[in-house]
Amino acid sequence: MAEADLGVHPSEPVIDADELTRRFGDFVAVDGLSFAVRSGEIFGFLGPNGAGKTTAIRMLIGLLEPSSGSARVAGHDVRREPDAVKRSIGYMSQLFSLYSDLTVRENLELFAGLYDLPADRREDRIRWALGTAGLEGRGDQLTATLPLGLKQRLALGSAVLHEPPVLFLDEPTSGVDPVARRTFWDLISDLAAAGTTVLVTTHYMEEAEHCHRLALMNRGRLVALDAPSALEASLHSPILEIRTNDPTRAAALLAGIEGIEDATMVGRSVHAMVADEPTARVRIAEVLEREGIDLRSVDRVRPTLEDVFVSVVRRSGGVVEG
Amino acid sequence: MRRLSRRHVVEMVRKERRQLFRDPRTRLVMFVAPVIQLVMFGYAVNTDIRDTAMFVVDRDRTPVSRLLVEAFETTGRFRVEGASTDAADLGRSLDRGSAIVGIEIPSGFAADLAAGRPARVQILVDGTQSNTATIALGYAGRIVQAFALDRAESDGIPASGGSAAAGIDLRARAWYNPALQSRMYNVPAVIGVVLLLMCLLLTALAVAREREVGTLEQLMVTPLTPTELMLGKTIPVAVVGMIDLALVTGVAVFWFRVPFRGSVLALIVAALLYILAGLALGLLISTVSRTQQEAFLTMFLFILPAVILAGFLYPVETMPAFFRWLSLLDPVRHFLVIVRAIFLKGEGIAGLWAQYATLLAMAVAALSFAVARFRRTIA
Numbered sequence: 001m002a003e004a005d006l007g008v009h010p011s012e013p014v015i016d017a018d019e020l021t022r023r024f025g026d027f028v029a030v031d032g033l034s035f036a037v038r039s040g041e042i043f044g045f046l047g048p049n050g051a052g053k054t055t056a057i058r059m060l061i062g063l064l065e066p067s068s069g070s071a072r073v074a075g076h077d078v079r080r081e082p083d084a085v086k087r088s089i090g091y092m093s094q095l096f097s098l099y100s101d102l103t104v105r106e107n108l109e110l111f112a113g114l115y116d117l118p119a120d121r122r123e124d125r126i127r128w129a130l131g132t133a134g135l136e137g138r139g140d141q142l143t144a145t146l147p148l149g150l151k152q153r154l155a156l157g158s159a160v161l162h163e164p165p166v167l168f169l170d171e172p173t174s175g176v177d178p179v180a181r182r183t184f185w186d187l188i189s190d191l192a193a194a195g196t197t198v199l200v201t202t203h204y205m206e207e208a209e210h211c212h213r214l215a216l217m218n219r220g221r222l223v224a225l226d227a228p229s230a231l232e233a234s235l236h237s238p239i240l241e242i243r244t245n246d247p248t249r250a251a252a253l254l255a256g257i258e259g260i261e262d263a264t265m266v267g268r269s270v271h272a273m274v275a276d277e278p279t280a281r282v283r284i285a286e287v288l289e290r291e292g293i294d295l296r297s298v299d300r301v302r303p304t305l306e307d308v309f310v311s312v313v314r315r316s317g318g319v320v321e322g
Numbered sequence: 323m324r325r326l327s328r329r330h331v332v333e334m335v336r337k338e339r340r341q342l343f344r345d346p347r348t349r350l351v352m353f354v355a356p357v358i359q360l361v362m363f364g365y366a367v368n369t370d371i372r373d374t375a376m377f378v379v380d381r382d383r384t385p386v387s388r389l390l391v392e393a394f395e396t397t398g399r400f401r402v403e404g405a406s407t408d409a410a411d412l413g414r415s416l417d418r419g420s421a422i423v424g425i426e427i428p429s430g431f432a433a434d435l436a437a438g439r440p441a442r443v444q445i446l447v448d449g450t451q452s453n454t455a456t457i458a459l460g461y462a463g464r465i466v467q468a469f470a471l472d473r474a475e476s477d478g479i480p481a482s483g484g485s486a487a488a489g490i491d492l493r494a495r496a497w498y499n500p501a502l503q504s505r506m507y508n509v510p511a512v513i514g515v516v517l518l519l520m521c522l523l524l525t526a527l528a529v530a531r532e533r534e535v536g537t538l539e540q541l542m543v544t545p546l547t548p549t550e551l552m553l554g555k556t557i558p559v560a561v562v563g564m565i566d567l568a569l570v571t572g573v574a575v576f577w578f579r580v581p582f583r584g585s586v587l588a589l590i591v592a593a594l595l596y597i598l599a600g601l602a603l604g605l606l607i608s609t610v611s612r613t614q615q616e617a618f619l620t621m622f623l624f625i626l627p628a629v630i631l632a633g634f635l636y637p638v639e640t641m642p643a644f645f646r647w648l649s650l651l652d653p654v655r656h657f658l659v660i661v662r663a664i665f666l667k668g669e670g671i672a673g674l675w676a677q678y679a680t681l682l683a684m685a686v687a688a689l690s691f692a693v694a695r696f697r698r699t700i701a
Binding site for chain 2 (some may be wrong): 062063083086087089091093096097098099101102106109110111113114115116140255268
């Protein structure tokens with residue numbers, strides 16, 4: 001489904017990966033990854049830990065040499081023109097990577113200098129970054145003393161000081177509370193609306209919903225690529241939402257029985273992907289009653305991204321252990 | 323290779339300077355610790371002996387034998403801890419450790435001296451304290467010899483046992499450090515150790531910290547090149563090193579009164595080469611360390627052998643041949659030779675060209691190796 005989609009976009013892709021592969025010894029971290037991202041798109045990499053998302057990003061931004069395959073970012077080959085690539089991109093990693101022992105302004109000045117911002121643009125951009133992070137008038141504060149949410153917004157502002165056409169975000173909101181995460185995503189949407197192409201990795205489902213298109217990765221491979229709504233629609237098996245007094249035990253019990261393809265906890269309830277709805281309803285009631293678990297309700301629900309994710313990961317060989 | 327951007331280097335140097343000078347603890351490590359180390363070495367590492375406990379067995383019991391004992395005491399290096407006429411007491415005193423040196427004057431000592439016959443004095447030292455014993459033995463020998471010559475002159479008889487018997491008055495004089503004060507020798511050497519410690523500590527830890535925290539990765543996705551990054555990391559440390567050099571030299575000269583007979587320029591040139599080598603080693607350590615802790619441990623793996631092989635506390639000349647050869651690879655050794663010669667002998671670059679050339683070669687080799695490795699591990 002991935003390849004069929006690519007030709008649809010009329011403009012030339014801003015990120016274009018072709019059979020990108022990276023091995024570490026015998027381990028294939030990224031295996032023949034091909035995709036294209038068009039201008040202004042928010043493109044998400046979704047996958048469990050160890051799926052190869054970070055390795056893929058590191059190859060695209062020139063921090064890691066691909067073992068084979070190629071990629072172009074903003075029209076530059078990542079292997080042959082790493083410097084041109086670096087000038088065209090902004091990057092923010094899951095680790096907060098500004099200097100905590102410098103002040104907010106000193107951090108911004110440093111990166112403005114390293115990105116060669118001309119003197120006349122420098123002050124404007126620094127002011128813009130301070131505003132974006134909500135840190136007007138707090139430029140002289142030590143970065144270490146900021147709450148994590150503000151730090152992350154500052155890191156984002158610093159990553160796009162030079163107004164790069166492409167922005168790479170590697171799990172940018174890990175550890176941030178939901179409110180700060182929402183503010184952060186508003187910023188990303190604004191940047192994309194202004195024409196910035198964004199590639200973001202995440203394992204938060206609600207974040208994935210913000211992406212225009214999602215690449216589902218597992219075991220180094222691309223296992224699905226489409227818009228979130230299309231991915232949800234692609235799941236044909238019915239999903240039953242089961243409410244009990246003991247969701248943890250219920251999920252474990254139900255995962256093993258015949259006619260239920262998968263059962264996982266989603267919030268306080270259990271989502272079960274079933275082959276046939278009526279038969280499954282009967283079996284679920286039986287099993288839970290036998291085990292003394294109080295069954296409160298069983299409802300058919302629309303598949304969420306998480307259901308798609310679980311199903312795709314299972315079909316592509318399960319999660320890598322360790 | 324891309325052109326070096328002056329702006330990038332300036333930005334990095336400014337950032338490093340801010341980080342180095344902002345933290346009070348770092349400031350302490352950079353500017354106070356070297357002085358404390360120097361003062362400690364100046365006072366604590368004292369290989370001179372003073373007031374060494376001595377046990378006297380005088381079986382001669384003449385005014386002359388008492389004069390000999392007095393001669394020991396007046397030097398200030400020996401203190402009579404006990405006396406007896408029984409040699410067994412001397413043994414017990416050494417066994418107990420209440421005395422480190424024992425002197426036994428046999429009966430007939432004064433008579434032998436007066437008759438111009440070889441006079442015998444036995445000196446026993448506690449060999450478990452080998453350093454003190456060797457030094458004490460040296461002094462005791464000299465005191466006895468001087469005493470014999472003295473007596474011979476006043477009696478008008480040539481004293482045998484001393485070289486005066488052959489008509490030659492042999493007098494050893496230590497040049498450049500007439501009082502043979504170990505401080506004169508040690509204090510300049512501490513400068514070398516302090517500078518190396520500072521270079522390794524600041525560079526290796528600074529790079530390792532950035533790698534650990536993730537800022538190094540952030541820097542490497544900017545247009546900053548590895549060379550610019552390295553310059554940014556090393557220039558501020560080199561400056562700190564030169565400030566430390568001035569500080570420590572000042573304390574050595576004005577507090578410890580170590581003579582400074584050479585040229586300041588020669589010292590600065592030597593320090594620059596030495597610091598360059600130290601920075602390169604620091605960078606090398608940072609390329610093999612992923613965390614600050616690893617960098618710290620690797621540093622110690624290097625610094626202890628480097629200091630021991632350098633002849634800082636133990637002279638290189640007394641090491642086994644293999645280690646003497648190995649010590650030629652030790653920049654600290656060459657720097658110490660230079661510093662001691664500049665301070666005490668007033669030697670210049672011309673007279674020390676071999677050491678300067680070696681330091682230069684080491685700095686160049688270590689730096690190119692570090693640059694190559696740094697580029698590979700960073701980019």
